[in-house]
Amino acid sequence: MKIAIIGAGSGYMPGVIRGLLHRADDLAGTELAFHDVDTAHLDVMTRLARGMFSARGAAFTVEAHTGLKPALNGASYIFTTFRPGGLAARHLDESIPLEHGVVGQETAGPGGFLMALRSVPVLLEIASAADPGAWIVNYTNPTNIVTDAVARTTGARIIGLCDQFIGDTEMWADLLGLPFEGLEADWIGLNHATWAQRLRLDGRELDVPLLLDGLEVPGDGATPWRDPSRMAELAKALGFLPNSYSKYYFFHDEVVGELRAKGTTRAQDILAMLPGYYEQVAAESRKADPDPSRERGGGEHGEFAVDVICAIHRDEGRRMIVNTRNGGAVPSLDADAIVEVPSLVGRSGPVPLTMGALPGPVRGLTQAIHAYERLASEAAVTGDRRTALQALMAHPFVRSKHTAEHILDEGLAAHRAHLPQFG
Numbered sequence: 032m033k034i035a036i037i038g039a040g041s042g043y044m045p046g047v048i049r050g051l052l053h054r055a056d057d058l059a060g061t062e063l064a065f066h067d068v069d070t071a072h073l074d075v076m077t078r079l080a081r082g083m084f085s086a087r088g089a090a091f092t093v094e095a096h097t098g099l100k101p102a103l104n105g106a107s108y109i110f111t112t113f114r115p116g117g118l119a120a121r122h123l124d125e126s127i128p129l130e131h132g133v134v135g136q137e138t139a140g141p142g143g144f145l146m147a148l149r150s151v152p153v154l155l156e157i158a159s160a161a162d163p164g165a166w167i168v169n170y171t172n173p174t175n176i177v178t179d180a181v182a183r184t185t186g187a188r189i190i191g192l193c194d195q196f197i198g199d200t201e202m203w204a205d206l207l208g209l210p211f212e213g214l215e216a217d218w219i220g221l222n223h224a225t226w227a228q229r230l231r232l233d234g235r236e237l238d239v240p241l242l243l244d245g246l247e248v249p250g251d252g253a254t255p256w257r258d259p260s261r262m263a264e265l266a267k268a269l270g271f272l273p274n275s276y277s278k279y280y281f282f283h284d285e286v287v288g289e290l291r292a293k294g295t296t297r298a299q300d301i302l303a304m305l306p307g308y309y310e311q312v313a314a315e316s317r318k319a320d321p322d323p324s325r326e327r328g329g330g331e332h333g334e335f336a337v338d339v340i341c342a343i344h345r346d347e348g349r350r351m352i353v354n355t356r357n358g359g360a361v362p363s364l365d366a367d368a369i370v371e372v373p374s375l376v377g378r379s380g381p382v383p384l385t386m387g388a389l390p391g392p393v394r395g396l397t398q399a400i401h402a403y404e405r406l407a408s409e410a411a412v413t414g415d416r417r418t419a420l421q422a423l424m425a426h427p428f429v430r431s432k433h434t435a436e437h438i439l440d441e442g443l444a445a446h447r448a449h450l451p452q453f454g
C-alpha cells in the first residue's frame with residue numbers, strides 16, 4: 032500500500048507522523064511518498080519521519096519527491112495538505128479584504144475565496160494524475176470548496192477533512208463543565224460553518240437548552256483558535272452550539288476593528304515563529320528518538336487524517352465528521368452540496384447520516400454561505416471573472432458590488448503567479 036503526502040514539508044507534519052505511528056500496526060508495510068516544492072522543509076520532515084519510525088520500530092518506508100507524478104504513481108491514498116504560495120500568500124488573503132473593511136481570514140470570506148482560487152487548480156492537477164480508484168484525503172483549504180471542485184469536475188474520489196470540530200467540542204466541554212472524553216456533538220452544516228443541536232455524553236442524550244440556560248458567559252480569554260466568551264454569548268442567543276468561525280459572521284464589524292488594531296496578520300505571526308520551529312524540528316530529527324515540537328498541528332490533526340485513511344482502507348464503518356456530498360443528510364442544503372456532517376466511513380468512502388434540517392436562526396446564513404461556495408468553486412475551476420465577482424457579491428461579509436470588485440481586482444493581481452485559470 033502506498034500513501035502520497037502532498038505538502039509533506041508542512042509544519043503540521045510532526046503531528047501527521049505521530050498519527051501514522053499511532054496506527055503503525057494497522058498500516059504496517061506502507062510506502063510513504065513525501066512530496067513538497069520546498070526542498071529544505073521536505074528534507075527536514077523526511078529525516079524526522081525516518082528517525083521517528085525507526086526509533087519506534089514502525090514498518091513504514093519514506094521516499095522524498097519533488098516531482099508530482101512519481102509521488103502519485105501507484106498511491107491508493109493521496110493526502111493533500113499544502114498551501115499554494117505559502118504563508119506569504121496567506122498574508123495577502125488576510126490583508127486585502129481588511130483594507131476594504133471586510134474580515135480578512137484564511138478560509139472564511141474573501142480571504143478564503145482567494146485561497147480557493149489558488150488551491151483548486153493544483154487539486155485538479157493531482158486528481159487528473161491520480162491512479163484510478165485512489166482516494167484524495169484533503170486538508171488543503173478551503174476544504175469543502177476544494178472537495179466540491181474535484182468531486183464535481185473530475186472522476187476522482189475525494190473526502191474533505193477539518194479537525195475543527197474536535198477542538199470546538201473540547202471548548203464546549205470546558206464551557207459546559209463536561210468531560211471531553213465521551214462527549215459527542217452532532218456538528219452539521221458547512222465546513223467552518225457548522226452548528227450542533229445535539230450533544231451526547233457516553234451515548235446519553237443531553238438537554239442542550241437546559242445546559243445553555245445555566246451557562247455563564249466567561250470574560251475575555253480569546254486565543255488565535257478560541258473565543259469562548261463570544262461562543263457562549265452566541266450559544267445563549269441561538270439556543271445551540273456554534274462553530275468557532277461563527278464569530279466572523281455574528282461579530283463581523285468588531286472583528287474587523289480588532290484585526291486592524293492588532294497590526295499584524297496571523298500569517299505574519301506564524302512566519303515570525305516558523306524559523307525557530309523548523310530549527311527545533313531539524314535538531315530533533317537528528318536525534319536517536321526524536322520528539323518534535325507540538326507548536327503547529329499538535330492536537331488531533333494528524334491522528335484524525337490517518338484514522339480516516341484507516342477507516343476507508345480497513346472498511347471500519349467508523350462514525351466521523353467529514354466533508355462529503357449531502358444527498359439528503361441535511362435537507363436545508365442542496366443535495367449536491369458538499370456538507371460537513373457525521374458520516375460512516377468505510378471502503379466506499381463516507382456515507383453521510385441523516386441529520387435533519389438546520390436550525391432556523393442560522394438556516395438562511397448557511398444557505399447563503401453555500402451559494403457563495405458553489406460560485407467560488409465554479410470560478411476557481413473556470414477562471415471566469417464574472418462568476419468570481421458574483422461569488423464575492425454573494426458572500427455574507429461583503430454586501431457591496433464595489434467592495435467585491437476592489438477585492439477581486441487586487442486579489443487576482445496579487446496572486447497572479449498562482450492563478451493560471453485566470454490567464
Ligand code: G6P
Pocket residue numbers: 137138172193194195255297301
Ligand atoms: C483550524 C482550522 C484549519 C485552519 C487552522 C489555522 O485548525 O480548522 O482549517 O487551517 O485552524 O490555524 P493557524 O494556526 O494556521 O492559524
Ligand code: MN
Pocket residue numbers: 192193194195223
Ligand atoms: Mn479547518
